[in-house]
Amino acid sequence: MVDNGEALSSQLKKVAFRPRARKKLELTFGPGRAADLIGRTPEAIAKAEAKGRLPQPKIGSNGRRYYTLEDLTLIRQALGIIPGKQSHEPAxxxxxxxxxxxxxxxxxxxxxxxxxxxxxxxxxxxxxxxxxxxxxxxxxxxxxxxxxxxxxxxxxxxxxxxxxxxxxxxxxxxxxxxxxxxxxxxxxxxxxxxxxxxxxxxxxxxxxxxxxxxxxxxxxxxxxxxxxxxxxxxxxxxxxxxxxxxxxxxxxxxxxxxxxxxxxxxxxxxxxxxxxxxxxxxxxxxxxxxxxxxxxxxxxxxxxxxxxxxxxxxxxxxxxxxxxxxxxxxxxxxxxxxxxxxxxxxxxxxxxxxxxxxxxxxxxxxxxxxxxxxxxxxxxxxxxxxxxxx
Missing domain, CATH: 3.40.50.300 (P-loop containing nucleotide triphosphate hydrolases)
Incomplete structure (x- = not known):
């Protein structure tokens, strides 16, 4: 039963994560959702992008701006946003x-x-x-x-x-x-x-x-x-x-x-x-x-x-x-x-x-x-x- 269980577990994960062997996030966020997560208005982010304070956003096939999770991290860093604690504080x-x-x-x-x-x-x-x-x-x-x-x-x-x-x-x-x-x-x-x-x-x-x-x-x-x-x-x-x-x-x-x-x-x-x-x-x-x-x-x-x-x-x-x-x-x-x-x-x-x-x-x-x-x-x-x- 243990041997069968291990084999079935592998099959189950292959189905769940197909076609990739490992889980990979493919999350994207529109301007409104991205701004909400960052804690700024979409207008403020667009203004910072226009002034060169932020890199230009990605553009989808529909012509709309979008952001990845990594982009949100870079934007927070560029704007000096600290979403968590200060470095000297404990978790x-x-x-x-x-x-x-x-x-x-x-x-x-x-x-x-x-x-x-x-x-x-x-x-x-x-x-x-x-x-x-x-x-x-x-x-x-x-x-x-x-x-x-x-x-x-x-x-x-x-x-x-x-x-x-x-x-x-x-x-x-x-x-x-x-x-x-x-x-x-x-x-x-x-x-x-x-x-x-x-x-x-x-x-x-x-x-x-x-x-x-x-x-x-x-x-x-x-x-x-x-x-x-x-x-x-x-x-x-x-x-x-x-x-x-x-x-x-x-x-x-x-x-x-x-x-x-x-x-x-x-x-x-x-x-x-x-x-x-x-x-x-x-x-x-x-x-x-x-x-x-x-x-x-x-x-x-x-x-x-x-x-x-x-x-x-x-x-x-x-x-x-x-x-x-x-x-x-x-x-x-x-x-x-x-x-x-x-x-x-x-x-x-x-x-x-x-x-x-x-x-x-x-x-x-x-x-x-x-x-x-x-x-x-x-x-x-x-x-x-x-x-x-x-």
Missing amino acids: VVLAVQNFKGGVGKSTITKHLADYLSLQGLRVLVVDCDPQASTSSLFDVDQEALWESEETLAHFLAPTAPLNDFRLTIQDTAWPTTKIVPSSLGLGEIEWHMVAGAEGRQEIMRRFGLLRSGISQVRREFDVILLDPPPAMGFLGMNVMAAATGLVIPVPARQLDFLSTIHFMTNIADTLESLQGYDMGVNYDFIRVVASNYSRSADGETGMLRILQQMCGTNMLTNPILASEEIKNSVQEFRSVYESDKPISSHKTFTRCRDNLDLVFAEILHVIRQQWPSTSLTGFDDRHLLDGEAA
Whole structure:
């Protein structure tokens, strides 16, 4: 069954990524969408191009201007736009965490990473789940990493040197997003992390392995996203100790609500345990988001209200709506943001992307509040529109 599964996995990826062996972004943006992502008006960008401050845009066969993702990065650089933090500020380390399976952790992590990259932020995704769903969505071949020493599994091995976390970081199809992928050996590593973990100092060291690694690169990125395993073992404890903030996805259903209460209790107990080992964990923020929400489903509207009552201001205003567009995109190993060609109808695609934009804009706002350089203005710096020349 394993041999058959590996063969079928290869075939599946060939179908999903056909005709290319590796995923390649072919995103283009019209003047309006490009200006919106950059934080300027289309007129301001056209004026800068006319004055030679920006290179001339690409022209399509229809005679209209368009821009690639790389073009947006160059425009931000040319205009002195810093979409993320200042170089001396540390990255926000955000774990998308819930022990309940099927809540959409990996799907949310992938879509949030792509959204932040579209905004020009430098993103590092650390896949800490042995199931490696997020790594698959970023087109990482886990089988090829089995013997590699440049993996998270090798870095977390108790006997491995901890001098260079950078060796685990790989490029993705997104220019400003990199990934520390999961591999087949990560599940086995957790057994080694537990084995021989005797004595207070050694347990502290093993709880803090991921935090130690991330500290080596934390100023090189704006946001570091952690996709945890669905259990609180040594891997889960490493994620909880490394994170500076949590986003907790919860479907608005009774069983998921009850399991989330249990999860919250576990978080409190885990933090108390980590404090007992002098780990000093104190999250800057915790946000709960209703995921896979359907307004027409029986009982979900009422459960959403109960979630809002429980979480108060820690609840995101916008839920992530259930959408066939997300489901179908993930089936093709990509996010909704990785194509302008809808799988379903254009209306469904637009509604889905607009909803995700609203949710992730809330998260980005919270992220920006953690950096002194942006905490006063929040995520929307459009008060600077056209004021650059002045």
